[in-house]
Amino acid sequence: MSNKVASKKWISEETNEEEELFNHCREMQMVCYAITKVILDADNKWRGSPGKTSVYSLSNRSYIMELVNIQVLDQIIEYLAKLVKSFYKLNPRLARLKKVNELVQSKHDHVFASLCRARFVMLQAMLALVTTILNTCLHRDDSRKMIESCLSLIAIYNHLLGLSYKAFAAKFSICSNAYPTTISETRTVTLTKIVQILAKSRAEVNCHRLINCLVKVYKPGTSSDDTSSSAGDSLEIYHTLTKHITPPTSTMSRELTVEKRREAFIEHKKAKMKQAQSMVEAKNEQNRRLSQAMIGQNSDCDVEYTSLLTNECVLDVVNTEENVNAILQSEEKYIEILLDTVANMAPSLLGANGVRKLKSGRIQASKKAAHKVTEYYQNILWGDVGSCLEHIVLWWSAFPLATRSPNTSQNLREWLFSTFSVNNTPELVLSALRILADALGCHVTSTSWDKLFGATLTTNLKVTSLKTHPDLSLYVTECTASGASFALMLQQLVTLNNQCEVTWEYILGAPIEDLPIVEQIPILHRLDHSIHTYRLWCLAETRRLANLWDMDDFFRVAHNDMQLCMEQLVNLRFADHSIAIESGQIGVHENVCAKMREKLVSEVKVNIQKLKEATEEIVGVVSSVCATTSLAHLTMVFPSGAVWRRVGAPPQPSHSLYVREFLDKMLLPVVKATADVTTLNMVLRIMCESWLHHIYVAKVKFSKDAAVQLLADFNEVRVWLDDCKQLPAAARKQMLQNEVLRRCEGVGRLLLHAPGDLLAMQDSTSQLARRQEEESAEQLMPAEMYVPNQKQWLTLRANTFRGPLAFTLCCIVLC
Structure with missing residues (x-):
């Protein structure tokens, strides 16, 4: 095997x-x-x-x-x-x-x-x-x-x-x-990727150079008309800008001034370039192209340069060695070096027809390719500069701007809008400043709203004068502390929203693509929530104050605070972009943001309308509370039916003690709190109607002498109004002509008649007779005619008893 x-x-x-x-x-x-x-x-x-x-x-x-x-x-x-x-x-x-x-x-x-x-x-x-x-x-x-x-x-x-x-x-x-x-x-790796990396590497340097230019433009304290607060804000902005001219980690650069640093940088660059040139020439002796490029040059910055982009716009107020145009041109020199090197070493990166051969035999990038690369480089660069500006100004230092009051950031933002425009600033630099302004707006939106909304979470009804905030209202002089906080919050949001409706080029009618809709969306979210919160707070607080019948704070919340906040919302500006959205000619991102903005705008308008309608709801609450409180008070102070039966004919009829107590309890707080005639007449009408309602429901029986006493009680209301010093003359005149007073008088006159008696319409009280010459022809109508249910009121007239029954009743009553 x-x-x-x-x-x-x-x-x-x-x-x-x-x-x-x-x-x-x-x-x-x-x-x-x-x-x-x-x-x-x-x-x-x-x-x-x-x-x-x-x-x-x-x-x-x-x-x-x-x-x-x-x-x-x-x-x-x-x-x-x-x-x-x-x-x-x-x-x-x-x-x-x-x-x-x-x-x-x-x-x-x-x-x-x-x-x-x-x-x-x-x-x-x-x-x-x-x-x-x-x-x-x-x-x-x-x-x-x-x-x-x-x-x-x-x-x-x-x-x-x-x-x-x-x-x-x-x-x-x-x-x-x-x-x-x-x-x-x-x-x-394409030329696009190379340009992106190079542009990002130059963002921070150009950010500091741009801040240098801003510092030279911004000169605090030059205007003698500025207030102490504005001067303080100016110094804060100046401190913020100068704080970030150099990186905080560089101790040597902090000790040198801007001019000394610039001189040292130039001398160092020249010396280093000479040393580098000798080193490069020694290592590239066989490279004829590189040698020809370096002949007669002391540094890369000495390359003869012609701008590939049109940058004629220069800040007129900047007359210094380094201005915005100089920054743009210096950056284009780096692109010139890149284009020259790419054209001779890797022309394929420039694409077809991207290079051209000169008569001298040297290869150079074509004008079209050079313009395209330069424009792309500058756009990427200054977009990153704007983002870097946001980071440096807001967050980078021992005392960053983000940790200070939001007013400082807002002042810096408004200064950027007022100082720089398309007429005095290149578009590329303006785009970077626009990014900074939008970032400051987002920062102010979040920080100021958090601060102001936090102040409204605790109700504070302390009387606050608006002398410290004269721009809040032209008509309201004082309000509650919570009302002022809500008004300041709404004013801030309205201001930020209106600034998002304009651009650096347009005040009205700006294209939707140019508007900072992304920054406006969180503003509208907060504005919608703030209006809704204020409406709920106002309804809850007025209901609570009305139940306590605390009319001073009630009218301060219902009238002053409401008017103050409504004045802020009147200044809201919303441009209609429905035509641009329906046309479908905008990008997907802009379309989504625009539709979100339209939805939020509609919600804000709905909440504003609900806030306007809340006034009627508050009036309904105070009417209901006034009627309920009046009836409750009359239940305690109005004499019982037995007392009215004991009333004898006084030699000179005078009012009962409960009348002035009732008026001082219910009407006097309203008179002291407001001068609004409509509200005063409403409260007077509800009080008198509650008075009549209490009499009618209690089924009080009045004798003729008691009816005379009741008529005197009703007439005492006119006397009280005449004697009230807190009541303005115009309001007094209109309240004395209130129909409810004639109705009360008519009830008193009706009770003077026994059931079945014929009513003499020509009779009148002595007080009414004294006023007939001053009253209009419409008011000469007899008071009984103001009483709609005369027969029912006549049933309250007590019957006249004679004989033993009357004696027995009198004994019972007297006992």
């Missing part, structure tokens, strides 16, 4: 070509891992490379290490170029490999998967190194050399991705779930 096994081959042997191919794959795999380690080490060194040195000497360790890093980078590029050739030679051999049996196929798949994994890891390391160098190259004096190195690495990277063997192009692995760039398939 052993001889049989030894003589028969169970496993087919590999051919020499297959064995050589598999060994080559293993060697390639080890080379990939080795070069990956070198690339990762180089990436770490470039990340920690200072980029700038103050001393150019061989004794300076950081300078020597930088030279070593550049040399290592060149060696990596040279070795990777050889590796690409090896991969391209390996492709046809892998394609020609014949898998005669499953074992060879399995071995091939295993070796090939390992090689693809090593290649994928190496590609990720190369991409990380390219990103690191691109993030730092524009901050270096030898930026042209670094861009050339990056283009060489990118060319190798793209070649490795574009191998002819389809399995290589499709095969990729996931190295780590914690590394997001390895989760998806790798893609080629």
